[in-house]
């Protein structure tokens with residue numbers, strides 16, 4: 001099919017956008033209405049009309065989306081397009097700086113500083129400035145510097161108003177800039193800022209690109225920040241033609257500086273803007289679409305759009321009330337397996353969640369069922385840096401001579417043992433043929449390090465020895481809880497500003513939850529053999545090492561996709577689960593503290609719902625152990641904002657109903673598959689007395705139940721041995 005035929009297959013509004021005469025356009029439309037498709041078609045159409053690919057630049061949100069966009073454009077056109085620029089704001093800015101390094105004031109071999117390198121540099125500067133890092137956490141400084149750059153501000157532009165905090169931050173920012181300049185290093189935010197300054201200050205270069213790029217096309221325009229917007233304006237100049245494509249209802253990066261107002265400003269800042277609205281949705285069933293429309297109607301600050309579809313009504317949205325997070329995960333994985341049997345492919349399925357830490361329980365359920373999965377745009381739980389740090393401390397507790405773990409955390413959180421000292425320790429270990437831990441001891445005894453480092457190493461060793469004593473009689477989950485607090489890891493991340501720090505703290509707390517099942521008395525896996533073989537800590541560490549291994553589905557293997565709601569933007573899947581749709585988790589409790597936080601959460605929910613093409617499941621857990629503590633959450637208000645008639649509650653077994661329900665609707669019921677017991681049922685055990693069944697695990701001879709006994713606490717019991725009596 002050639003380009004003209006392709007364009008003819010679009011609807012009228014889409015065709016109008018694709019074939020629009022030269023000018024500035026805002027394509028404002030809801031999810032799944034073909035905005036990205038319009039953009040792709042517009043590029044191919046421009047080329048088919050004789051425009052040179054050299055004159056076209058298309059910007060999108062992630063590298064992956066950019067690669068996909070180029071592939072789709074070239075597929076439409078039928079061959080590769082030389083000279084066409086497609087990328088993210090960052091990659092395009094980078095390209096400009098590489099081409100004009102001299103004019104941008106950079107060395108020709110300038111390096112990109114990733115976020116970890118940036119943090120390391122900031123730490124060094126804070127130290128030089130003798131800033132106490134408990135008062136001035138380097139991560140907070142990093143957040144500050146990047147935030148200023150995103151607003152286009154250099155240190156000299158920042159008003160300090162005599163405020164000590166700002167003054168100090170600006171002082172670090174200045175030094176940091178000097179260090180980057182000296183070392184020829186450019187961080188991510190700097191790419192945008194510097195490319196902006198290059199175009200702003202170097203008239204010949206600006207005019208060259210303004211002449212070259214007569215067509216600028218931007219996808220996901222609602223999530224551009226101040227500097228990206230400014231950059232776009234400069235590049236467009238007086239004559240450039242911009243087509244900005246976006247959806248105000250999907251603006252979900254306000255917390256990272258994105259400006260939804262850019263949509264409104266576009267009209268004022270660019271000449272003769274014509275707004276084109278696309279209203280037909282091609283992605284979802286009418287039920288899913290109605291749910292999304294009704295939900296987003298609860299937001300006040302909207303530009304207002306309607307979406308309709310010719311598609312089928314489809315099935316109602318399924319709502320599942322999990323008894324707890326394990327039950328929720330099990331339910332999800334059971335459904336996935338059913339679909340796979342029906343012939344769906346694994347890559348048709350996405351599981352979306354609000355917060356990173358939620359992935360752990362889902363990952364475990366998938367691993368147990370041997371369903372390959374990938375975490376899109378993120379890392380598996382046990383691969384995350386903060387988790388690896390905590391595990392390194394735990395490994396050291398277990399085995400001091402574990403050099404890799406020691407190196408990992410000897411200076412995390414920062415305690416004044418710099419790279420030079422670590423090198424001295426390595427040398428000493430090599431000379432003496434001992435472990436790093438032994439080398440630490442020697443170095444302290446023989447004062448082989450500078451006095452400050454010596455003191456710090458001695459403190460570090462003291463910390464581990466003390467932890468060992470303190471933890472001797474703790475249950476595994478208490479031990480982990482104690483270790484992440486006493487080592488300062490929790491505080492270290494808590495001081496980081498923004499979602500990232502918050503996510504790390506949540507992950508660490510989730511690690512505590514993860515260890516509970518390894519405590520003998522709570523463990524469904526527990527048996528005597530295991531107890532004789534190894535401590536729960538050792539068993540857990542092995543488990544973590546295996547899980548962090550090569551379990552992630554290989555790149556080309558079909559796999560179920562797990563991702564946060566944020567990274568699901570722009571994507572679509574036939575089958576979608578949204579898990580953890582609970583008050584406090586989604587909307588996230590942190591969001592309720594800021595004025596428009598709730599509306600941004602609702603937009604995120606809208607993004608989630610509109611990812612689904614055929615089937616959508618909303619799941620929540622009546623009780624959830626997340627980040628180490630157990631909470632009883634009400635179902636999210638977002639569920640209540642979807643019309644009742646669009647939702648069907650899943651009842652796995654309606655015979656027995658649960659006594660406790662936090663549900664909006666009548667509680668869904670579920671019984672234990674073997675033995676005829678129900679969750680929530682009271683039972684009698686010969687030794688432990690009366691209790692309530694909380695959970696179950698496995699089937700047949702493997703079936704175990706967790707019972708909360710009135711006097712003996714919570715225990716996991718093998719059902720076939722326990723001889724429970726129903727009460």
Ligand SMILES: Nc1ncnc2c1ncn2[C@@H]1O[C@H](COP(=O)(O)OP(=O)(O)OP(=O)(O)O)[C@@H](O)[C@H]1O
Nearest residue numbers: 009010011030031032033034035036037282283570
């Ligand atoms: N005219 C059309 N005919 C058939 N299918 C279409 C048409 N327009 C779009 N689609 C399909 O609808 C789906 C959604 O399109 P697209 O991803 O471009 O929407 P979008 O508006 O960019 O969504 P989002 O807001 O989620 O980014 C895609 O599968 C696309 O191929």
Ligand SMILES: [Mg+2]
Nearest residue numbers: 035036037570
């Ligand atoms: Mg899109």
